[in-house]
Amino acid sequence: MEIKYSEITKKYGDKKAVDGVNLTLNNGVCALLGANGSGKTTLMRITAGILDATEGSVSLDGRNIKALDSSYRNILGYLPQNFGCYKDFKAKDFLMYMCALKGIDGDFAKKRCKEMLEEVGLTEVQNKKIGSFSGGMKQRLGIAQSLLNEPSVLILDEPTAGLDPKERIRFRNMLCALSKERIIIYATHIVSDITFLADRVLIMKDGKIVADGSPEELIEIAVGKVWSVNVERSELSRIQARYSVGTIKDGDNGFVNVRIVSEGKPFEEAVNVKPELDDVYLYFFGEVSEDAEAD
Amino acid sequence: MLKLIKYEFVKIWNSRISSVVIALVLIISCCFSGYQIYKCKTGKVVTSINRSEYPGGIVSNKNIDNFRDELQEFEGREEIYETDSAVENFYAGYVLKGKYDVKEDDLFEKAVTGEITNEEYNKIISGYNSAPCIKEEYLAEYFALYYPITVYETAQRDKNIYFENSERADYELNKRIDYSMKAYNIADNLEKGIYYGYDYGWNVAEGVFDSVGILLIFVIIFGLCGVFSAEYNSGTDSLLMATKKGKNKLATAKILTGIIYSLICTIAGALVSYLPSLIVLGFEGGNVGYSVTHFQHLADKSVSLILACCVISLITLCFSAFFRKVTSIIFCTVLVSVAPIGITMFLTSANNMPFDAGVLLNTLPANMIINSHQVFQQYATIFQGLLTIRTLYISLVVSVLLIILVSLLVKVLYLKHRIRN
Numbered sequence: 089m090e091i092k093y094s095e096i097t098k099k100y101g102d103k104k105a106v107d108g109v110n111l112t113l114n115n116g117v118c119a120l121l122g123a124n125g126s127g128k129t130t131l132m133r134i135t136a137g138i139l140d141a142t143e144g145s146v147s148l149d150g151r152n153i154k155a156l157d158s159s160y161r162n163i164l165g166y167l168p169q170n171f172g173c174y175k176d177f178k179a180k181d182f183l184m185y186m187c188a189l190k191g192i193d194g195d196f197a198k199k200r201c202k203e204m205l206e207e208v209g210l211t212e213v214q215n216k217k218i219g220s221f222s223g224g225m226k227q228r229l230g231i232a233q234s235l236l237n238e239p240s241v242l243i244l245d246e247p248t249a250g251l252d253p254k255e256r257i258r259f260r261n262m263l264c265a266l267s268k269e270r271i272i273i274y275a276t277h278i279v280s281d282i283t284f285l286a287d288r289v290l291i292m293k294d295g296k297i298v299a300d301g302s303p304e305e306l307i308e309i310a311v312g313k314v315w316s317v318n319v320e321r322s323e324l325s326r327i328q329a330r331y332s333v334g335t336i337k338d339g340d341n342g343f344v345n346v347r348i349v350s351e352g353k354p355f356e357e358a359v360n361v362k363p364e365l366d367d368v369y370l371y372f373f374g375e376v377s378e379d380a381e382a383d
Numbered sequence: 384m385l386k387l388i389k390y391e392f393v394k395i396w397n398s399r400i401s402s403v404v405i406a407l408v409l410i411i412s413c414c415f416s417g418y419q420i421y422k423c424k425t426g427k428v429v430t431s432i433n434r435s436e437y438p439g440g441i442v443s444n445k446n447i448d449n450f451r452d453e454l455q456e457f458e459g460r461e462e463i464y465e466t467d468s469a470v471e472n473f474y475a476g477y478v479l480k481g482k483y484d485v486k487e488d489d490l491f492e493k494a495v496t497g498e499i500t501n502e503e504y505n506k507i508i509s510g511y512n513s514a515p516c517i518k519e520e521y522l523a524e525y526f527a528l529y530y531p532i533t534v535y536e537t538a539q540r541d542k543n544i545y546f547e548n549s550e551r552a553d554y555e556l557n558k559r560i561d562y563s564m565k566a567y568n569i570a571d572n573l574e575k576g577i578y579y580g581y582d583y584g585w586n587v588a589e590g591v592f593d594s595v596g597i598l599l600i601f602v603i604i605f606g607l608c609g610v611f612s613a614e615y616n617s618g619t620d621s622l623l624m625a626t627k628k629g630k631n632k633l634a635t636a637k638i639l640t641g642i643i644y645s646l647i648c649t650i651a652g653a654l655v656s657y658l659p660s661l662i663v664l665g666f667e668g669g670n671v672g673y674s675v676t677h678f679q680h681l682a683d684k685s686v687s688l689i690l691a692c693c694v695i696s697l698i699t700l701c702f703s704a705f706f707r708k709v710t711s712i713i714f715c716t717v718l719v720s721v722a723p724i725g726i727t728m729f730l731t732s733a734n735n736m737p738f739d740a741g742v743l744l745n746t747l748p749a750n751m752i753i754n755s756h757q758v759f760q761q762y763a764t765i766f767q768g769l770l771t772i773r774t775l776y777i778s779l780v781v782s783v784l785l786i787i788l789v790s791l792l793v794k795v796l797y798l799k800h801r802i803r804n
Contacts, residue, residue: 136625138802158627166625172618176397188386189626189633233622243625 089240090114091135091271095144098130105130106141107295117267119282120275122292123373128275129169131292132245135273136166148241162191165239167230169246169275175219179210179229182218186233204232207262209255223250231259235266242272248281260285279366289365291372298372303365310363310371315348317358332370387628387636388643394613395606395644400709404605408598412655416591420663423583438523439580439671442531444573450535454528463521534579538673542569557764560771564762565674572673582668584661585677592656596688596752599652600720603645603696608712610637611704611797621802634794641700642786645692653685683775690782691751695720697789704796723747748785751778
């Protein structure tokens with residue numbers, strides 16, 4: 089199975105949200121990494137067929153997804169960013185409704201709902217109204233609905249938003265098991281999520297794909313550009329203004345250890361270190377990722 | 384498709400705004416219906432018959448003289464009257480049967496022409512409840528003779544008025560044809576025979592149903608305003624539109640839900656209007672009526688109401704598919720649906736309504752609901768006089784066309800809407 093993007097451009101007025109993307113995706117997890125506003129969600133929506141590209145086309149195995157219409161949506165699983173639920177529906181009823189929309193009928197629908205509720209750990213609350221759910225529970229319900237029809241193309245836009253670390257790990261493992269026989273497109277700006285999952289990482293910036301490769305290949309880009317240095321705490325703000333600063337660790341005697349992404353050696357005493365995917369992100373976006381901050 | 388429709392209904396019932404409006408309309412309808420029935424039961428309604436059930440029959444040009452002779456003979460029997468004064472009153476033409484009836488129209492006319500003073504008029508009117516006239520045991524027999532004559536004379540009077548109007552040179556051609564058709568229909572009915580009889584249950588029910596019809600507009604608008612917009616606002620639209628049936632089939636399901644909802648509302652409205660009256664006041668009299676019978680009225684009104692409600696529901700869906708804000712949807716739908724009523728009222732009150740414009744306005748959904756009586760009995764001439772048809776049929780054609788066009792528009796608006804969340 090293959091999804092091919094040909095010169096995909098999406099304009100909102102004069103602004104290009106997606107700018108001439110050419111891409112081919114095959115089975116496996118493809119992570120779409122980028123800052124907010126980089127065009128990830130727009131590209132996802134075009135792939136899901138809920139947004140028309142201004143220019144270009146998306147095809148599945150050589151056939152335009154617009155022409156495939158409902159037969160394409162039949163093999164599609166989609167979890168939108170900030171998706172809505174019916175707060176007066178029970179979790180089970182919501183999944184049954186999604187089954188009806190996905191053309192899954194009868195006992196098979198009931199079976200799939202039961203399996204998915206188990207998979208995302210919502211069996212015990214299946215008869216509770218969605219309005220009473222926490223953000224994480226709603227997200228898990230969203231993940232469950234996206235998998236109901238055992239999709240061949242699974243599009244997940246920020247799926248781990250709102251999940252606690254345990255749920256996140258559970259979700260990663262679930263995706264790993266699913267990824268062999270299908271195309272999974274996974275948008276996030278949380279780098280650590282994709283380090284373990286992605287077979288391929290696409291970095292989007294200003295609507296364009298600026299880097300494309302396996303996590304290892306992308307890490308290669310940053311080799312020789314990541315530095316570790318101990319600096320005085322008072323110097324920190326000056327360094328942050330000048331360089332892309334990653335992890336900052338407290339040291340002794342008013343010193344801190346700073347990880348800097350820079351083409352050249354920033355300080356005499358700086359030591360070149362082995363890059364990670366976070367550093368690649370910093371390399372392209374020149375800012376501290378949310379994970380780096382959290383760490 | 385059925386499952387999708389089922390879930391759409393679940394969403395509508397879950398909506399607080401629609402539940403509140405449905406409950407309110409139900410309460411108002413029950414109160415209104417209850418009040419009308421109470422008025423009938425307690426004799427507070429002034430009409431030619433009052434709470435008197437009598438055997439029905441057929442009156443026509445052929446047997447009207449028999450009825451007149453029999454009535455005259457019946458009225459000559461002294462034992463039917465309760466008191467002497469009642470006999471006096473009766474022969475004076477003021478009061479027919481004391482607490483059971485007052486010939487108020489006649490009385491009023493006498494007051495206006497000066498035959499009786501205002502004081503006398505007020506005295507009779509205020510005392511009619513306690514002024515006995517025909518004994519209760521003779522009432523059924525009396526009305527069996529009196530009522531067919533009243534029906535016949537009313538029909539004759541209307542027929543003559545219509546004929547006179549159809550001859551008036553100052554009226555537009557279409558208006559004259561309308562009057563002529565009405566006169567012809569009544570003349571035909573007088574020839575064939577008009578069924579008369581006790582029809583209080585039906586009479587009251589019709590009055591209630593006309594008022595409930597207006598309330599249905601609001602049940603529909605408030606019930607359906609969130610069908611599309613709630614999806615847009617909650618962000619479920621992106622979820623739905625990426626599913627196999629989430630585009631065309633879901634849009635179709637929502638449109639069908641709107642139509643079924645209109646149907647349910649109309650049936651519920653009819654039940655709320657008719658059942659209490661018929662149960663309390665009696666089911667008999669459905670075939671009574673000299674222009675249209677109650678059965679015909681119910682059938683015409685129901686068809687007209689269903690189609691009008693369908694159109695209004697689709698207009699609501701159209702705005703729901705276009706706007707996100709519920710207030711905008713309600714405002715625009717009310718404006719579009721109710722504006723024809725306002726225009727009609729304005730032009731009519733200003734005495735400035737061209738006949739054809741009136742016919743056209745009456746065929747629009749909201750006017751179909753409120754002007755049903757007029758619509759049923761009005762005729763329009765089209766193709767420069769080649770064809771004269773009841774406006775009801777124009778309404779039906781207009782409604783069906785609107786249903787098709789607006790349904791298509793709803794689909795396009797939903798499929799082309801911009802997903803924001």
